[in-house]
Amino acid sequence: xxxxxxxxxxxxxxxxxxxxxxxxxxxxxxxxxxxxxxxxxxxxxxxxxxxxxxxxxxxxxxxxxxxxxxxxxxxxxxxxxxxxxxxxxxxxxxxxxxxxxxxxxxxxxxxxxxxxxxxxxxxxxxxxxxxxxxxxxxxxxxxxxxxxxxxxxxxxxxxxxxxxxxxxxxxxxxxxxxxxxxxx
Numbered sequence: 025x026x027x028x029x030x031x032x033x034x035x036x037x038x039x040x041x042x043x044x045x046x047x048x049x050x051x052x053x054x055x056x057x058x059x060x061x062x063x064x065x066x067x068x069x070x071x072x073x074x075x076x077x078x079x080x081x082x083x084x085x086x087x088x089x090x091x092x093x094x095x096x097x098x099x100x101x102x103x104x105x106x107x108x109x110x111x112x113x114x115x116x117x118x119x120x121x122x123x124x125x126x127x128x129x130x131x132x133x134x135x136x137x138x139x140x141x142x143x144x145x146x147x148x149x150x151x152x153x154x155x156x157x158x159x160x161x162x163x164x165x166x167x168x169x170x171x172x173x174x175x176x177x178x179x180x181x182x183x184x185x186x187x188x189x190x191x192x193x194x195x196x197x198x199x200x201x202x203x204x205x206x207x208x
Contacts, residue, residue, distance in 0.1 A: 144161070
């Protein structure tokens, strides 16, 4: 059943910083507990039956937590995505990096330029076709990724706390299937 779900003020899933995200999360918590009056709580049931909202809310909660943890390590989400993608297989083109990191080219280009200057990555023209540039993790970038990956691993463990191995496999399969449905 399809529902028309109105956009609720203060539910933007892209906080500008950790403090803004904390304010929004506190507002949502007050709404769930009824601290802001009954009308907010009664509207929540509409959202609890709307899967895109539940997915967006989970992603938001994960991002708020991740932003704070990465900030403590002196890095932002853009740089984390680049490091993570390259750690899974570097030597990829800018277009592949854009697709895998789910970023816009302008934001990626700026981040890559800064990360190269800081010694985290290397950009090298492809031998077979110099029109393409391949991006590689430098040793310093790999070290940074490894230290941050511990934080991200703890975050995933927190997310999956109490799940059996079979439930974890099923959760991954379900999310992958949902994603495939949206791309087909």
